[in-house]
Amino acid sequence: xxxxxxxxxxxxxxxxxxxxxxxxxxxxxxxxxxxxxxxxxxxxxxxxxxxxxxxxxxxxxxxxxxxxxxxxxxxxxxxxxxxxxxxxxxxxxxxxxxxxxxxxxxxxxxxxxxxxxxxxxxxxxxxxxxxxxxxxxxxxxxxxxxxxxxxxxxxxxxxxxxxxxxxxxxxxxxxxxxxxxxxxx
Numbered sequence: 001x002x003x004x005x006x007x008x009x010x011x012x013x014x015x016x017x018x019x020x021x022x023x024x025x026x027x028x029x030x031x032x033x034x035x036x037x038x039x040x041x042x043x044x045x046x047x048x049x050x051x052x053x054x055x056x057x058x059x060x061x062x063x064x065x066x067x068x069x070x071x072x073x074x075x076x077x078x079x080x081x082x083x084x085x086x087x088x089x090x091x092x093x094x095x096x097x098x099x100x101x102x103x104x105x106x107x108x109x110x111x112x113x114x115x116x117x118x119x120x121x122x123x124x125x126x127x128x129x130x131x132x133x134x135x136x137x138x139x140x141x142x143x144x145x146x147x148x149x150x151x152x153x154x155x156x157x158x159x160x161x162x163x164x165x166x167x168x169x170x171x172x173x174x175x176x177x178x179x180x181x182x183x184x185x
Contacts, residue, residue, distance in 0.1 A: 017156040023057035024133040026152040027119065031111055033159040039113045041095050044071070047118050052137035057148045067137055075099060108135060116142045117155055 020026045039046045047069060054065035068076040075086040086101030095110040097120060108120035111134060120135040127133055136151075143151055 017153060017160075023055070023136065023148055023152065024127070026149075027111070027134050027136070030152065030156050030159065031119070034112060034155065034162075037114065037158055037162065038110075041090060041097060041110050041113065043113075046113055046115060051140040052118050053140040053143055055136040055138050055143065055148050055151050056132070066140060075101065077101060112155075114158070115139060117151075 052067040063079050066078040075088040077084050089098045097108045099106045107123040111121045112119040116139045118137045
């Protein structure tokens with residue numbers, strides 16, 4: 001027999017990633033929850049000189065694309081081991097990055113950064129133009145050969161783990177309050 005109170009208690013501690021069809025939709029749902037846990041681009045130890053593997057939800061995307069941002073402003077892109085060189089730079093506005101590669105000069109705002117993910121959002125309404133909203137990269141050593149949905153789960157774990165800690169703390173405080181109230185009575 002199901003107990004509605006027990007079910008409500010289970011739901012309180014069970015944080016599930018809501019289903020979505022596209023990576024942009026997942027990111028819209030996830031980023032609002034994990035943004036407070038993000039680092040800044042000023043904290044270069046989190047993103048410089050690392051191998052960032054590009055993540056896409058495009059079924060025709062089969063290349064291994066790595067992005068490496070070097071301290072000297074050099075931007076390396078490796079597509080299946082073939083390297084091309086560009087430049088990166090910061091604007092005076094914090095958490096804004098300019099990527100120059102070939103004839104392209106693109107302006108990105110940082111959406112999220114930690115040891116495992118670097119997510120940039122290209123300035124402008126990219127969806128209206130039929131492009132993806134986010135430029136998503138994962139630390140190659142962390143995401144290895146994960147599919148994009150698995151990467152979304154991994155990213156949601158940042159929120160899930162923080163949410164569980166908050167839930168456990170709340171439960172502990174309620175339990176302590178009950179013990180104090182019962183010991184007074």
